[in-house]
Amino acid sequence: MTGEPTPRRRRGRPGYDQAAILRTAVELFNRRGYDATSMGDLARELGLTKPAIYHHVTSKEQLLGRALDDALDELTAVVTEAAEDPAGRSAYERLRGVVRRSVEVLVAHQPSVTLLLRVRGNSGVELAALDRRRRLDERLAALVADAAAEGALRDDLPPPLVSRLLFGMVNSLVEWYRADGAYDPATVADAITTVAFDGLRPRGDQAS
Amino acid sequence: MTGEPTPRRRRGRPGYDQAAILRTAVELFNRRGYDATSMGDLARELGLTKPAIYHHVTSKEQLLGRALDDALDELTAVVTEAAEDPAGRSAYERLRGVVRRSVEVLVAHQPSVTLLLRVRGNSGVELAALDRRRRLDERLAALVADAAAEGALRDDLPPPLVSRLLFGMVNSLVEWYRADGAYDPATVADAITTVAFDGLRPRGDQAS
Numbered sequence: 354m355t356g357e358p359t360p361r362r363r364r365g366r367p368g369y370d371q372a373a374i375l376r377t378a379v380e381l382f383n384r385r386g387y388d389a390t391s392m393g394d395l396a397r398e399l400g401l402t403k404p405a406i407y408h409h410v411t412s413k414e415q416l417l418g419r420a421l422d423d424a425l426d427e428l429t430a431v432v433t434e435a436a437e438d439p440a441g442r443s444a445y446e447r448l449r450g451v452v453r454r455s456v457e458v459l460v461a462h463q464p465s466v467t468l469l470l471r472v473r474g475n476s477g478v479e480l481a482a483l484d485r486r487r488r489l490d491e492r493l494a495a496l497v498a499d500a501a502a503e504g505a506l507r508d509d510l511p512p513p514l515v516s517r518l519l520f521g522m523v524n525s526l527v528e529w530y531r532a533d534g535a536y537d538p539a540t541v542a543d544a545i546t547t548v549a550f551d552g553l554r555p556r557g558d559q560a561s
Numbered sequence: 562m563t564g565e566p567t568p569r570r571r572r573g574r575p576g577y578d579q580a581a582i583l584r585t586a587v588e589l590f591n592r593r594g595y596d597a598t599s600m601g602d603l604a605r606e607l608g609l610t611k612p613a614i615y616h617h618v619t620s621k622e623q624l625l626g627r628a629l630d631d632a633l634d635e636l637t638a639v640v641t642e643a644a645e646d647p648a649g650r651s652a653y654e655r656l657r658g659v660v661r662r663s664v665e666v667l668v669a670h671q672p673s674v675t676l677l678l679r680v681r682g683n684s685g686v687e688l689a690a691l692d693r694r695r696r697l698d699e700r701l702a703a704l705v706a707d708a709a710a711e712g713a714l715r716d717d718l719p720p721p722l723v724s725r726l727l728f729g730m731v732n733s734l735v736e737w738y739r740a741d742g743a744y745d746p747a748t749v750a751d752a753i754t755t756v757a758f759d760g761l762r763p764r765g766d767q768a769s
Binding site for chain 2: 387511513514517518521522525528536540541545551553554555556
């Protein structure tokens, strides 16, 4: 926002495409906070001049919108696939499936999903993203309710609360998952579905 | 940061004490982001002049530090109580207890815990908070490992991963819990311990 950035390297033609600028922007938004990050900061991080960035993107908000759309488009595809199931699977099977697929999307799109989960609604772009996210949450809660109605889930917990907790556990991944860490995505997906549906107590034990 | 705030009401002596200023600051940090919030914003929100605020607090970072300490002191007390148990309860019982008590703390101190969970390490105060949080996470992971070693938890999941997921589910509360909403803290604590330890499938069912 202020002054000229000192580029780490200056190029006659920027060696970045929109996708690369977006990747760096999202990383910076997550590290410093969207509101605290200026286009000048982004230019410095990329080693570009501000005009070179504006050659590719119109505004910081455009970058935010693209990142949020990336996350929301992927999550919407997962939820839609589970809701409009042609194979006649039970709601319970579809719910297990959506949990697994959500883990895969969170891992594969971790930066943009992290950004999405931190959105507070400070602008039109953020409010639109929150609205799309709310509709996804409603469809997930409906799927939990369907699985409960089938008798596949215990009947002593309110389905909306179950949905919050289940996807709260899934979403918490973005805070600690590292692609180069101890667990691959399949291990995490197995662990989440096991904890959520089967519980931590060994089966056969009396619950205390 | 810029210009003079337009106070909603101006007072000869500020009608706020430190605790009230801190409450409003934390609410504002959570709503707008810490980095994006200036002391001028806080003054406007309180209807005070900036000098009136500086009569009570030395800096924005001091307010952040107090809020993070509030959350961390409460969570440390819960973890310490579980770790240094005089009554000879099993690790499993202490783990269930720490989950329940964590829910109570999150609900009672939701604004400061929300702030804590969003800290990224952008300053010395934030790094110190992250360090305290990391030590709490290690103690919780050790408690999960102890419960697993007792045979009270299923043995096919790595205890550190279980700890991440369990407290990820607990922490996700801060994103949606509302004191005036549909669920009281005891209902939420029951639901989390039930989901985590007993699972969503009715007991007696074959896990699929």
